[in-house]
Structures are given as C-alpha cells and as structure tokens.
Amino acid sequence: MDKSWMNLTDRLLSPAYAEGVNTFLTLARNHSRGSDRIRCPCRSCCNNLFLPIFNVETHLFIKGINPNYTQWIFHGEEETRSFNDDDDKYIDDMDHMLDDIQAGTFVDVPRDHSNPLPTGGSIPDAPPSSSTDQLLEDARCPLFSGCTDATSPTVLGANQEQPKRRRGPAKCTEFKKLRKHGKVFLKINDGETAPCCENASMFTTRVKQIVRQHCDMSYTRWTDVPQAQKDKLIDCVRGDFVLDWDLENHRLTVLKQLRKRFNAFHHELHKKYLSYGSHEEALASGSSMVDPAIWVKLCGRWGSDDFKKISRQNRENRKRLTINHTAGRKSFVRILEEKRATNANLVEFYKETRWSKKNGKFVTSATEDTYKEMVGKLDDLEPEQRTDEVAASVFREVLGHRPGYARGLGEMVIPESTRQRDREQEKEYLALIEKHRKDADNYKTQVDEMRDEMRVLRERQNETDKMLKAFFDNFSSFTESLQARGET
Structure with missing residues (x-):
C-alpha cells in the first residue's frame, strides 16, 4: 500500500493526501467493528486518544498524520516483523x-x-x-x-518456580505498541495523583515492571531506598509517559505509584516466603523473582520475631476495618471521572464503590449505615438545595476529617490541608467583608441622595405653604370688602 502521502506538506490542497486519508479511514472503519471512535494517529494525539472518526479526519488534515506511524497496526493493518540475519541467526544444534x-x-x-x-573410543566413558x-x-x-x-x-x-504465563496487560503488550510511536499520554486532573484515562492500568503495569527490573528490594521500606536509586526509577517512568514535571500532582503521581508497586512487590515476595513449610526450606529453595543474596536478606527479616510481631498486629488492625470498597483494580480517580461524566455526586460515588453487584448489597452493614446517613441528610433538604456541592459537604461531614487524607476518596485525591482550608475561609470572610463594605457605601450614597431630595422637597413645600397662606390672606380680605358693599 502506497503511504508516501503521509509525508506531504500541502495537506489541504493535495489530492494525493486526501485520497490517502480516505483510504486510511476506510480501513479504520472496517476495523472499528461498528464503533464511531478510533485512535487518532495525528502528530499531536499519536494514537493515545480515541476520537470520533470525523474529528480524526479533521486532525489528519489540520495537524497531519504521524509520519512514523507507517504500520497501521491499530487500524486494521497486519503487523509485519523484519529480521536481521546478522543479529538473529538461527542455530540448529540438535546434532x-x-x-x-x-x-x-x-x-x-x-x-x-x-x-x-560416534561409536567406539572416540568419546571416553562418562x-x-x-x-x-x-x-x-x-x-x-x-x-x-x-x-x-x-x-x-x-x-x-x-x-524453582517457573515464570508465569502472563496476559497482555501484565506483559505490557499494549504499552510496547504505543511506545513505538512516542511517550504514552496520561490524563491527570488537578487535585489528583493518579491517571483517570484509559491508559491508567497501562501506567500501573509499566511502573510495576520498572520496580521489578531496577529497584533493590533488600530495603525494608520505600523511604529507605536511596534518593539516587529513586531518581533512576523516576527517570525511567518519565521516559515512557507524558508528564508535566513542573506540576506537583504529576510528581506525586509517579512517586506514589513507585511506592505502591515497591510495597506490592514486597508483599508478593513475602507470600512466596510463607508458601514454604519452614524458614529453612524458604532459604534453601529461594525465588527466581529476586537475586539470591536479596532473598536471603529478606528471609532473615521475615523470620525475625520483631517482624512477626508487627505482622500479627497488622492483621488484627485489618480485621477491625468496618468499611471496605469494591472498586477492584480500577482506581477511585477513574471512577470519579466516570461519575463526573454522568453528573453523579459524591454520595452516589460512595454507593458505587461500596456496593457488591455480585451479592446485591453493601459490603458491610457499617457501610450501609453510613450511606443511609448521607441520604437522610440530603432528604431533609428541599429538592432545589440538593446540589453537587451540598452532597459533597454531606459526604465530608458524615465521613469526618482526617489530616492529610481525603476520607472516602482514597490516597490518590489530594486532601485540603487544615491550613489551606483556613486560608480559603479567611479569603471568603475577607471577600464577604469587602462586599458588605461596598454595599454599606452604596447604601450611604443612596441615603445622602434621598436626604438631598427630601431637603429640596421640604423647601418646595415651604414655598407652597407661603403661597397658600398669602392666597388665603388675600382671599379673606377680598371677601370682607365684598360683604361691606353688600354684594354678598
């Protein structure tokens, strides 16, 4: 298929470019299976966004198609692989x-x-x-x-345990396909520290892979990892995804995800340790997931009395949890993004993330009681007062406040700090005071104007009274004169 049109610069007037775009869109429509959205391969989107076909066509003419996207693997074209005879020689060593x-x-x-x-004495006896x-x-x-x-x-x-056969997401298959055409796009909303787009799971899987490949797991906690090694991991993530490093929530997104994947990998290694019958067996058998020296160090920590005491305490703490969620692998910020698209409020979000579709009820009775309390507070209001802002206020009021954490929304939502909330309230009060001052000045001006008008009216009234008095005085004298003449 001729793809030379992809490099043409006169996109709006070139018949060859228009014909090439039509050919591409025809192939994409046939591949989309009835959907009206496809990946946009323009220079800006780089196959990271799904857009309506009409918008994709507009992007291709205005912005141009990505010239590096020569194999249309996302739009129905079969992916072809080229092999280098010098690098990938096949050696048949069966003999x-x-x-x-x-x-x-x-x-x-x-x-x-x-x-x-061979037979005979060509090879000595083993x-x-x-x-x-x-x-x-x-x-x-x-x-x-x-x-x-x-x-x-x-x-x-x-x-030793054999490597698992992993699915596409776990092997980063989709990530590798997208990465060929540039860094992968991530949508991170203000006030949140996790992606809320369809590439969110791809981001999580890739960070997990980076931690497994490049992080020294012998450290007990993420805070113990040297900053130089953290910087190396951060550079790996930044090299694969579109991030604005000047924004604090983008930086926190990477750091939190690295910490979570580090802890998750530690948990997975600990589960492997517990699968053995004894500490000695775990030491002897080892694990293919980490270096043997690191495994020995980890086993020494997990076998200590101090760690076992902490582990027992953590288990007891988890048992006391009365409220749990049913979000699964999908993060709260992605569910929040979906709820925003349907104009749902935080009370409805709470039910969505705590309702078991399998069992048809809330995960715990405490969760149900909390939801009923929220709904009860909303029902006490008039229908026109039940706005999203009021629902959010009820949501926070029922769940309570905890410094440094947004209750009910997970750790990926940046909470309002007490100091920040006080500053915002102070701004609101100052703005209200300024408004009242301006209103008072306005009312004072109106009162002054009314006083001036009243003074003018009073002066006019006085003049009218004088005229009437003079009139009646003259009228009475005129009446008396008429009476004297006998004309009345």
Whole structure:
C-alpha cells in the first residue's frame, strides 16, 4: 500500500493526501467493528486518544498524520516483523544435543560432527558422578533434615518456580505498541495523583515492571531506598509517559505509584516466603523473582520475631476495618471521572464503590449505615438545595476529617490541608467583608441622595405653604370688602 502521502506538506490542497486519508479511514472503519471512535494517529494525539472518526479526519488534515506511524497496526493493518540475519541467526544444534545424550555426559570433548552418533573410543566413558543415574539419585536425596521435596543442589534450578504465563496487560503488550510511536499520554486532573484515562492500568503495569527490573528490594521500606536509586526509577517512568514535571500532582503521581508497586512487590515476595513449610526450606529453595543474596536478606527479616510481631498486629488492625470498597483494580480517580461524566455526586460515588453487584448489597452493614446517613441528610433538604456541592459537604461531614487524607476518596485525591482550608475561609470572610463594605457605601450614597431630595422637597413645600397662606390672606380680605358693599 502506497503511504508516501503521509509525508506531504500541502495537506489541504493535495489530492494525493486526501485520497490517502480516505483510504486510511476506510480501513479504520472496517476495523472499528461498528464503533464511531478510533485512535487518532495525528502528530499531536499519536494514537493515545480515541476520537470520533470525523474529528480524526479533521486532525489528519489540520495537524497531519504521524509520519512514523507507517504500520497501521491499530487500524486494521497486519503487523509485519523484519529480521536481521546478522543479529538473529538461527542455530540448529540438535546434532550436538543428540551427541550429548548418546554420550551420557555434558563435558566438552572433541567430536567429529560428520558422524553425529560416534561409536567406539572416540568419546571416553562418562564418570559415574555425571551419569543420568547419578543425577536421579542426587535428586532423591533430601536437601536438609525433614525435607520431603527432591531439591538437591544438582537439580535446584529445575525445581524453582517457573515464570508465569502472563496476559497482555501484565506483559505490557499494549504499552510496547504505543511506545513505538512516542511517550504514552496520561490524563491527570488537578487535585489528583493518579491517571483517570484509559491508559491508567497501562501506567500501573509499566511502573510495576520498572520496580521489578531496577529497584533493590533488600530495603525494608520505600523511604529507605536511596534518593539516587529513586531518581533512576523516576527517570525511567518519565521516559515512557507524558508528564508535566513542573506540576506537583504529576510528581506525586509517579512517586506514589513507585511506592505502591515497591510495597506490592514486597508483599508478593513475602507470600512466596510463607508458601514454604519452614524458614529453612524458604532459604534453601529461594525465588527466581529476586537475586539470591536479596532473598536471603529478606528471609532473615521475615523470620525475625520483631517482624512477626508487627505482622500479627497488622492483621488484627485489618480485621477491625468496618468499611471496605469494591472498586477492584480500577482506581477511585477513574471512577470519579466516570461519575463526573454522568453528573453523579459524591454520595452516589460512595454507593458505587461500596456496593457488591455480585451479592446485591453493601459490603458491610457499617457501610450501609453510613450511606443511609448521607441520604437522610440530603432528604431533609428541599429538592432545589440538593446540589453537587451540598452532597459533597454531606459526604465530608458524615465521613469526618482526617489530616492529610481525603476520607472516602482514597490516597490518590489530594486532601485540603487544615491550613489551606483556613486560608480559603479567611479569603471568603475577607471577600464577604469587602462586599458588605461596598454595599454599606452604596447604601450611604443612596441615603445622602434621598436626604438631598427630601431637603429640596421640604423647601418646595415651604414655598407652597407661603403661597397658600398669602392666597388665603388675600382671599379673606377680598371677601370682607365684598360683604361691606353688600354684594354678598
């Protein structure tokens, strides 16, 4: 398929560019399976955003298609792979393996590969210690007293846990496809420290992979990790995603996710440790997830009395939790974003994240009581007063306040600090005082104007009274004169 039109600069007037865009959109429509939204491959979106096809067409003409997107793998074109003969040579060493099996040994000895199965004295007899029978005998020997597994050092590598077959998201398949065309876009709202877009799970999986590959897990807590190593991990994340490092919530997004993935990996390693029958067995068996030296150090910590005491206390604390959520893998900020699109308030969000669809009820009775209290406070108000702001106020009032944490919204929502809230209230009070001062000045001006008008009216009234008095005085004298003449 001719794709030379992608490099044309005269996009608005070129017939070849218009024809190429039509060809691309036809292919994309057929691939979209009836959906009116597709990935936008323009220079700005770089396949990170799903837009209506009409908007995609506009972007392609105004902004231009990404010239590096030469294989339209997101729009129905089959992905083709090219192989370099110099780098990826296929070596068929089956004959060598057959020679080893026939000889019963894996020692390096000269062979004549023109005869793949030599006989006679071309290969010396294998020593008994390296024969197949000896290997089987070693496998049956217990590694330590009380061990029932065949885990002799000779075959220890074969008995370690095998890597899991992972799904696409866990293998970062989608991330690798997007990363070919530039950094992956993330939408992070103000006041939040987690992505709320469709790439959020991709971000989590990629950070998890970075921690597993580059972080030294021998440290007890994330705060113990040296800053130089944290900076290296941060650079890895920034190299893969579009982030504005001048914004504090973007920086917190990366740091919090690294901390969470570090703790999650520690938890996974601890679960592996607990899966063994004893501390000695865990030490001997090891784990393929970390370096052996790190595993030994971790086992030493997990086997200590201090750690066991802390672990028991944490279990007891978790049992006392009366309110839990049902969000699963989806973060609260993503659910909040979805609720904003449907104009839902925080009380409805609370029910959404605490309601079990499987059981058709709240996860705990305490959760249900909390929700009923919120609804009851809203029901006491008039319908026109039940705004989103009032619902948010009821939400915070019922759940209460905890410094440094937004109750009911998770740690990825930046809470209002007490100092910040006091400053905002002070601003509101000052603005209210200023408003009242201006109103008072305005009313004073109006009163002064009314006083001036009243003074003018009073003066006019006085003049009118004088005129009437003079009139009546003249009228009475005129009446008396008429009476004297006898005309009345």
